[in-house]
Amino acid sequence: MKSNFKLMQGNEACVEGALYAGMRFYSGYPITPSTELMEISAVKLPLLGGKFLQMEDEIAGIAAAIGASLTGFKAMTGTSGPGFSLKQENIGYAAITEVPLVIVNIQRGGPSTGLPTSPAQGDVMQAKWGTHGDHPVIALCPSSVREMFELTVRAFNLAEKYRTPVILLADEIVGHMREKIVVPEAGELEVINRNEPAPRQSNYLPYSVADGAYVPEIASFGTGYRFHVTGLMHDETGFPSNSSENAEKLLDRLMNKIKMNEDDILDFEEYMTEDAEIVILGYGGTARSVKSAVKTLRKEGIKAGMFRPKTIWPSPEKRIKELSEQAKAIIVAELNLGQYVLEVERIVKDSCKLGFIGKANGEVLMPDEIAAKAKEVL
Amino acid sequence: MASALIEKYMRTDKFPHMWCPGCGHGIIMRSIVDAIDRLGWEKDNVCVVSGIGCSSRAPGYMDFNTLHTTHGRALAFATGIKLANPDLHVVVVSGDGDSSAIGGNHLIHAARRNIDITTIVFNNNIYGMTGGQYSPTTPTNYFGSTAPYGNIDRCFDIAELAGAAGATYTARSTIYHVPQMTNYIEKALRKKGFSLVEAISICPTSFGRRNKLGDAVDMIKWIRDSAVPVSKASTMSSDEMVGKFTIGELKNTEAPEYTQQYDRLIERLREEDDA
Numbered sequence: 001m002k003s004n005f006k007l008m009q010g011n012e013a014c015v016e017g018a019l020y021a022g023m024r025f026y027s028g029y030p031i032t033p034s035t036e037l038m039e040i041s042a043v044k045l046p047l048l049g050g051k052f053l054q055m056e057d058e059i060a061g062i063a064a065a066i067g068a069s070l071t072g073f074k075a076m077t078g079t080s081g082p083g084f085s086l087k088q089e090n091i092g093y094a095a096i097t098e099v100p101l102v103i104v105n106i107q108r109g110g111p112s113t114g115l116p117t118s119p120a121q122g123d124v125m126q127a128k129w130g131t132h133g134d135h136p137v138i139a140l141c142p143s144s145v146r147e148m149f150e151l152t153v154r155a156f157n158l159a160e161k162y163r164t165p166v167i168l169l170a171d172e173i174v175g176h177m178r179e180k181i182v183v184p185e186a187g188e189l190e191v192i193n194r195n196e197p198a199p200r201q202s203n204y205l206p207y208s209v210a211d212g213a214y215v216p217e218i219a220s221f222g223t224g225y226r227f228h229v230t231g232l233m234h235d236e237t238g239f240p241s242n243s244s245e246n247a248e249k250l251l252d253r254l255m256n257k258i259k260m261n262e263d264d265i266l267d268f269e270e271y272m273t274e275d276a277e278i279v280i281l282g283y284g285g286t287a288r289s290v291k292s293a294v295k296t297l298r299k300e301g302i303k304a305g306m307f308r309p310k311t312i313w314p315s316p317e318k319r320i321k322e323l324s325e326q327a328k329a330i331i332v333a334e335l336n337l338g339q340y341v342l343e344v345e346r347i348v349k350d351s352c353k354l355g356f357i358g359k360a361n362g363e364v365l366m367p368d369e370i371a372a373k374a375k376e377v378l
Numbered sequence: 379m380a381s382a383l384i385e386k387y388m389r390t391d392k393f394p395h396m397w398c399p400g401c402g403h404g405i406i407m408r409s410i411v412d413a414i415d416r417l418g419w420e421k422d423n424v425c426v427v428s429g430i431g432c433s434s435r436a437p438g439y440m441d442f443n444t445l446h447t448t449h450g451r452a453l454a455f456a457t458g459i460k461l462a463n464p465d466l467h468v469v470v471v472s473g474d475g476d477s478s479a480i481g482g483n484h485l486i487h488a489a490r491r492n493i494d495i496t497t498i499v500f501n502n503n504i505y506g507m508t509g510g511q512y513s514p515t516t517p518t519n520y521f522g523s524t525a526p527y528g529n530i531d532r533c534f535d536i537a538e539l540a541g542a543a544g545a546t547y548t549a550r551s552t553i554y555h556v557p558q559m560t561n562y563i564e565k566a567l568r569k570k571g572f573s574l575v576e577a578i579s580i581c582p583t584s585f586g587r588r589n590k591l592g593d594a595v596d597m598i599k600w601i602r603d604s605a606v607p608v609s610k611a612s613t614m615s616s617d618e619m620v621g622k623f624t625i626g627e628l629k630n631t632e633a634p635e636y637t638q639q640y641d642r643l644i645e646r647l648r649e650e651d652d653a
Contacts, residue, residue: 067427067445069458075462226421
């Protein structure tokens with residue numbers, strides 16, 4: 001059996017994963033530390049007959065990707081902190097128009113221009129609440145180079161399956177890390193394509209679902225369907241509607257298409273949680289320090305475990321609640337001054353003690369800092 | 379003819395349209411479908427994209443692939459559509475604010491790339507939908523809800539701006555000069571490259587009322603009397619041109635088109651790979 005070992009950077013693995021998933025369109029604007037996403041896409045896409053476009057700004061980067069997706073291409077845009085802020089309005093547009101799209105955010109230190117080359121996890125709440133109005137969010141957090149590959153494939157699969165923008169919320173640690181990975185063979189990972197209506201189906205309604213279903217079929221521009229797409233509240237024909245009843249119906253469906261499919265969407269990793277008295281929750285690059293801290297604590301006879309959400313939005317609420325009922329304490333470790341800890345606090349309530357360790361000075365959280373915090377909370 | 383165009387190209391079940399009485403935008407919308415009809419394009423192969431504002435509602439009434447995007451961003455969405463599927467005829471309809479204020483950057487860069495998109499600017503010199511605030515094309519000293527003492531800004535010449543940025547076809551006409559306007563739109567649609575037609579429209583509800591320009595008929599007369607053909611304008615002094623604007627073809631040149639250049643790049647890479 002042929003082994004496909006490669007030394008690969010996280011950002012490179014993201015593009016390779018995207019191509020594996022079938023990405024054939026990338027448009028964006030250069031920004032550190034996500035720039036390699038563009039540079040590698042610029043090399044690879046035309047070789048595959050795909051299209052790469054360096055747009056005039058971040059907003060145009062996501063707009064062009066949405067346009068391309070509407071013609072049937074699997075499309076991606078990538079950015080970092082400030083660029084993610086600029087893309088927010090069009091993330092909302094993709095959510096209400098139900099256009100499949102992957103948005104990669106290689107997080108850096110903020111606010112504003114902040115620390116361009118330093119790691120952070122400061123966009124966790126922006127990923128959830130960055131655009132206006134209510135809409136569901138799927139955001140995935142990879143912790144290794146191999147996982148950058150896998151979760152990028154998964155991001156495309158979820159985007160196509162649920163007709164929604166999906167955020168790959170990585171950080172500079174994983175984006176710039178180089179690791180040896182085994183590149184998956186074709187067919188090894190599942191690749192999902194969007195559900196298109198049968199050709200020339202009469203009476204196509206772009207936002208209509210059968211009873212009990214949540215995701216409408218999506219036609220591509222140029223395939224014989226002349227439908228209308230608008231960021232305004234619309235009915236199942238796709239045309240604007242100001243009716244409150246209709247708005248409620250559309251928003252309910254948008255929220256439910258994620259909520260009711262959480263079993264399919266949610267993904268997390270647990271390490272030594274079976275008998276854990278203290279659970280340390282970490283995600284992305286930070287989880288690597290958390291795992292190391294757990295090992296140290298175990299050596300010292302402290303029953304520690306790690307919980308790592310891979311889908312940070314929606315949050316694995318049920319499992320976090322169970323762990324809080326089993327453990328004496330949960331500690332959240334993240335590279336910000338307290339963001340996901342608020343979500344965990346909401347879930348845990350008074351079930352157990354809750355601790356927090358965070359940092360936003362551009363340095364990473366070290367295993368011994370996390371271990372020390374765990375002992376302090378216990 | 380008009381009723382035939384309506385039947386063939388309009389989503390009549392979406393009428394009545396939402397534009398105010400006297401608005402000039404329907405005339406431009408008619409000219410667009412008239413030009414498309416002359417070209418004989420299949421409706422399935424036409425994609426009409428808009429941003430936000432009064433003009434942006436036109437695609438909802440037009441029976442093509444239609445996309446109503448975010449404010450100012452129509453050209454950025456359209457660029458993705460056109461590059462992904464160069465077989466589609468992509469038309470952008472935009473207002474004066476949409477194309478030259480919030481979307482000004484996308485306009486100059488779409489022109490620079492010379493991507494095969496035709497932009498029709500519905501220029502009524504005002505932000506109509508939000509209630510009459512001044513736009514980048516509101517003439518100096520005219521009034522808007524945010525220019526209560528008269529506008530002190532200088533205004534953009536959108537067609538000249540696009541031409542200077544690299545568009546290969548630009549023209550300006552008005553809702554008074556309908557056959558000419560339709561003719562320019564047809565030529566713009568035929569042009570393999572970035573083309574822009576600035577269609578001067580009227581907004582009696584906001585611009586006309588605030589500036590005491592009378593009703594729709596008075597405003598159309600005002601447009602007729604202010605429009606000077608480019609050939610005639612070249613013989614007039616700058617003093618004589620105060621309060622006037624030029625109409626006509628402003629630029630018609632040839633340059634490599636972006637999606638064709640991209641296809642050539644893919645072709646070149648394939649050949650190198652085979653070699």
